Amino acid sequence: MEQIGFLPPRAAVLSRRREIVADLADLLPEGCLVHEPRELVPFETDAFVSYRRVPLAVALPETTAQVAAVMKYCHRYAIPVVPRGAGTSLSGGAIPQEDAVVLGLSKMSRILDVDYANRSATVQAGVTNLAISDAVSADGYFYAPDPSSQLACTIGGNIGMNSGGAHCLKYGVTTNNLLGVKLVLVDGTVVELGGKALDAPGLDLLGLVCGSEGQLGIVTEATVRLIAKPEGARPVLFGFDSSEEAGACVADIIAAGIIPVAIEFMDRPAITICEAFAGAGYPSDVEALLIVEVEGSEAEMDDMLHAIIDIARRHGVKVVKESQSATQAALIWKGRKSAFGATGRIADYICMDGTVPLSQLPNVLRGTAEIVERHGLRVANVFHAGDGNMHPLILFNANDPEDAARAEEAGNEILKLCVDAGGCLTGEHGVGIEKRDLMRHQYAEADLAQQMAVRAAFDPQWILNPSKVFPLEGRPAA
Amino acid sequence: MSVIHDPLSEDAAARIVLSAAAAGSPLQIRGGGTRTLAQAGGRDILSSANLSGIVAYNPAEMTMTAKAGTPLEDITAALARHRQMLAFEPLDLRPALGTGGIPTIGGVFATNASGPRRFVAGAARDSLLGVRFVNGAGGIVKAGGRVMKNVTGLDLSKLLAGSRGTLAFLTEVTFRLLPVPEDAATIVVSGLNDAEAAAAMATAMSMTVEVSGAAHLPESVRGRILGGRLPDGAATVLRLEGLAASVSARAGKLSSVMAPFGAVSMLDAGATAQLWREIRDVQPYADGTARPLWRVSVAPTVGHQLVAALRLETGVDAYYDWQGGLVWLRMEADPEAELVRRYIKALGGGHATLLRASAAAMAATPVLQPQAEAIEALTARIKEKFDPAGLFPAGR
Numbered sequence: 001m002e003q004i005g006f007l008p009p010r011a012a013v014l015s016r017r018r019e020i021v022a023d024l025a026d027l028l029p030e031g032c033l034v035h036e037p038r039e040l041v042p043f044e045t046d047a048f049v050s051y052r053r054v055p056l057a058v059a060l061p062e063t064t065a066q067v068a069a070v071m072k073y074c075h076r077y078a079i080p081v082v083p084r085g086a087g088t089s090l091s092g093g094a095i096p097q098e099d100a101v102v103l104g105l106s107k108m109s110r111i112l113d114v115d116y117a118n119r120s121a122t123v124q125a126g127v128t129n130l131a132i133s134d135a136v137s138a139d140g141y142f143y144a145p146d147p148s149s150q151l152a153c154t155i156g157g158n159i160g161m162n163s164g165g166a167h168c169l170k171y172g173v174t175t176n177n178l179l180g181v182k183l184v185l186v187d188g189t190v191v192e193l194g195g196k197a198l199d200a201p202g203l204d205l206l207g208l209v210c211g212s213e214g215q216l217g218i219v220t221e222a223t224v225r226l227i228a229k230p231e232g233a234r235p236v237l238f239g240f241d242s243s244e245e246a247g248a249c250v251a252d253i254i255a256a257g258i259i260p261v262a263i264e265f266m267d268r269p270a271i272t273i274c275e276a277f278a279g280a281g282y283p284s285d286v287e288a289l290l291i292v293e294v295e296g297s298e299a300e301m302d303d304m305l306h307a308i309i310d311i312a313r314r315h316g317v318k319v320v321k322e323s324q325s326a327t328q329a330a331l332i333w334k335g336r337k338s339a340f341g342a343t344g345r346i347a348d349y350i351c352m353d354g355t356v357p358l359s360q361l362p363n364v365l366r367g368t369a370e371i372v373e374r375h376g377l378r379v380a381n382v383f384h385a386g387d388g389n390m391h392p393l394i395l396f397n398a399n400d401p402e403d404a405a406r407a408e409e410a411g412n413e414i415l416k417l418c419v420d421a422g423g424c425l426t427g428e429h430g431v432g433i434e435k436r437d438l439m440r441h442q443y444a445e446a447d448l449a450q451q452m453a454v455r456a457a458f459d460p461q462w463i464l465n466p467s468k469v470f471p472l473e474g475r476p477a478a
Numbered sequence: 479m480s481v482i483h484d485p486l487s488e489d490a491a492a493r494i495v496l497s498a499a500a501a502g503s504p505l506q507i508r509g510g511g512t513r514t515l516a517q518a519g520g521r522d523i524l525s526s527a528n529l530s531g532i533v534a535y536n537p538a539e540m541t542m543t544a545k546a547g548t549p550l551e552d553i554t555a556a557l558a559r560h561r562q563m564l565a566f567e568p569l570d571l572r573p574a575l576g577t578g579g580i581p582t583i584g585g586v587f588a589t590n591a592s593g594p595r596r597f598v599a600g601a602a603r604d605s606l607l608g609v610r611f612v613n614g615a616g617g618i619v620k621a622g623g624r625v626m627k628n629v630t631g632l633d634l635s636k637l638l639a640g641s642r643g644t645l646a647f648l649t650e651v652t653f654r655l656l657p658v659p660e661d662a663a664t665i666v667v668s669g670l671n672d673a674e675a676a677a678a679m680a681t682a683m684s685m686t687v688e689v690s691g692a693a694h695l696p697e698s699v700r701g702r703i704l705g706g707r708l709p710d711g712a713a714t715v716l717r718l719e720g721l722a723a724s725v726s727a728r729a730g731k732l733s734s735v736m737a738p739f740g741a742v743s744m745l746d747a748g749a750t751a752q753l754w755r756e757i758r759d760v761q762p763y764a765d766g767t768a769r770p771l772w773r774v775s776v777a778p779t780v781g782h783q784l785v786a787a788l789r790l791e792t793g794v795d796a797y798y799d800w801q802g803g804l805v806w807l808r809m810e811a812d813p814e815a816e817l818v819r820r821y822i823k824a825l826g827g828g829h830a831t832l833l834r835a836s837a838a839a840m841a842a843t844p845v846l847q848p849q850a851e852a853i854e855a856l857t858a859r860i861k862e863k864f865d866p867a868g869l870f871p872a873g874r
Contacts (some may be wrong), residue, residue: 197775201829203857251538424630450634454632454637
């Protein structure tokens with residue numbers, strides 16, 4: 001297994017390092033530029049830790065104007081720029097390269113405007129996902145997309161990756177909850193896309209920018225949708241003797257016209273890992289667990305759960321466990337949301353993110369097990385079953401290069417399996433560098449060429465996060 | 479005399495585009511031909527009429543793939559058999575525009591045509607999962623896919639949604655579906671002025687009752703809806719949908735909170751369906767005239783301020799959807815484009831599209847909202863990447 005490649009550093013940039021640092025220092029306030037080798041180390045990777053590159057410098061601007069100044073400068077001298085939120089990307093979206101300036105938005109962390117009458121909040125890009133909901137919670141509102149890393153990850157990063165989360169089944173992902181952005185283009189021009197009015201005129205540039213992985217510009221502010229918090233929410237655990245039964249149950253819930261807020265799936269290894277970590281009260285003697293959450297008034301939740309439990313019984317559910325209190329509900333979610341962290345305590349892992357049509361869930365689960373076994377590894381499955389977004393965690397030992405290579409190989413095979421089943425490489429984590437070289441498995445040459453052409457309309461020199469998303473070979477000449 | 483090309487396959491469409499490119503003869507893309515904006519203006523027409531049919535529909539996955547020229551009617555009929563629907567309630571502008579034609583699913587997405595539920599359930603673009611298209615270089619391209627969550631590469635589907643035939647010829651679309659709600663009801667609050675209605679709607683949206691439609695029909699409009707059956711006075715209407723027991727519980731809750739605003743009454747599921755269809759399709763202004771009709775999108779609390787400001791300067795009639803954020807404006811005489819857009823800007827921004835006016839006024843008015851220079855430049859560069867020879871029209 002070959003290591004994933006990065007673009008070779010631009011010699012013209014490396015040779016001017018000292019000068020570039022001095023120039024950037026002039027553009028930024030004191031304390032907003034990191035360039036000492038020792039201080040650059042924390043920026044060398046993100047949550048895809050198998051790859052590391054120390055950047056040339058890290059700019060931490062405090063205003064959109066400073067972001068624009070840095071972009072204008074880097075554009076003039078063709079210096080690569082890698083945007084960074086909290087560095088929680090699981091696909092290497094924020095991993096820098098030796099000739100790049102990291103543009104970190106962490107200092108831009110203010111909530112600028114909360115407007116309940118228009119159900120919107122305008123925030124700087126470095127605000128964490130959870131901080132938005134925290135700021136409006138007392139008034140009965142929340143921001144819906146909830147990636148597991150929501151305590152740390154920023155809204156700017158969420159927009160970069162079009163992040164999802166467990167509750168997207170009902171409320172949609174970032175793009176469905178994003179009303180507008182302030183975007184700094186590659187040459188430092190600042191534009192506003194969208195706003196509090198729905199459906200901006202012209203082409204849907206907002207929709208294009210969301211999920212573009214920092215390839216089209218730097219988002220410095222965002223206007224997001226706020227939603228009135230439901231009266232109540234109740235997760236219920238369903239334990240099954242097989243993944244197939246659990247998968248079929250999910251399909252039937254959806255087919256019955258019931259859309260819960262979330263349907264999460266865990267297999268036995270995942271249950272064991274999460275239970276040991278969180279003590280969430282997950283049953284220990286089942287092969288598959290569904291966490292189904294409904295919301296509304298007590299009566300509405302009772303109604304919906306009644307219908308869901310009926311369906312589950314038809315699929316031979318073994319354990320049904322309703323949460324009896326808010327504390328218990330929180331514990332159930334704590335178990336699920338700490339799945340990645342809890343897994344990290346027992347082994348190194350890589351987390352896949354393929355999405356498949358619901359009818360393919362059982363097949364793909366079976367195929368995943370076969371692939372992992374063939375490579376002599378273990379897998380824990382925990383994922384958003386309602387929308388077919390799978391997260392097999394492949395466990396391996398990072399200190400053993402052969403083991404690591406096998407894990408990467410198995411991961412690639414699983415993603416190809418997802419694509420072949422009618423799905424896609426990534427449902428919510430992004431392509432980053434991790435899945436970049438698999439893009440040709442999902443897209444034909446003409447499809448990729450169209451995407452790259454559009455990318456080039458924004459950044460003809462390919463300086464924005466240049467080693468990501470698109471295979472390094474076959475790119476249009478700058 | 480313009481030629482109409484109606485290819486039987488995607489490959490044939492690509493060949494037509496290639497030869498048009500070679501001949502340097504521009505093309506007007508046409509779906510069902512329901513919009514005045516899609517009139518050819520002397521160009522040859524590339525029509526999706528023969529690219530018709532549902533390609534894949536698995537109700538349990540809540541997704542459908544259909545060829546772009548499939549009549550919307552065929553899609554909704556197939557969905558109805560499985561009690562499913564399009565979440566975004568595509569609107570039908572034919573009655574208001576006085577046009578004919580048959581709405582197609584490709585046209586729906588190419589115009590991002592979205593109705594009352596849009597302000598809570600998203601627009602057409604939010605339901606669109608994937609597309610296939612022929613670009614201006616004759617290349618056949620697919621973007622997105624058929625799964626609910628997909629962040630693999632750039633989301634070109636979003637770009638195609640609402641692109642009005644300026645970028646590429648859509649050949650196939652894949653979109654997500656929702657179950658049809660078991661029951662629906664509408665709470666009517668009577669007698670509110672526009673500003674009071676905005677406050678009432680904002681209050682309703684702050685509640686946890688999941689309002690899925692919020693419109694205000696001033697007294698001048700009320701009589702032209704539901705055959706005049708709404709109670710006297712302006713009508714502020716709030717739709718609730720879901721399981722029957724839940725709808726009635728929420729209706730009770732909402733009614734009691736709305737009571738201090740004005741007299742409250744309720745419409746059953748049948749009247750609710752008709753009411754929101756008429757609001758969606760701009761029934762009040764389907765008046766057989768060519769009086770200028772604007773579709774204005776602003777922040778919800780701004781809609782009534784805009785209309786109040788315009789009333790001081792010109793003859794205007796209006797009603798509101800999307801909690802006040804979608805304003806249907808009918809002018810008495812002149813479109814007053816400069817005035818409308820100046821006030822929109824002054825009130826915090828948004829946009830106005832002129833959908834109807836006399837032929838002379840349509841020709842003399844920038845019907846689409848002009849945008850910031852940097853965005854216009856970016857748009858032109860993107861268009862060039864889809865349509866390097868400029869075969870498809872830019873702008874309108």
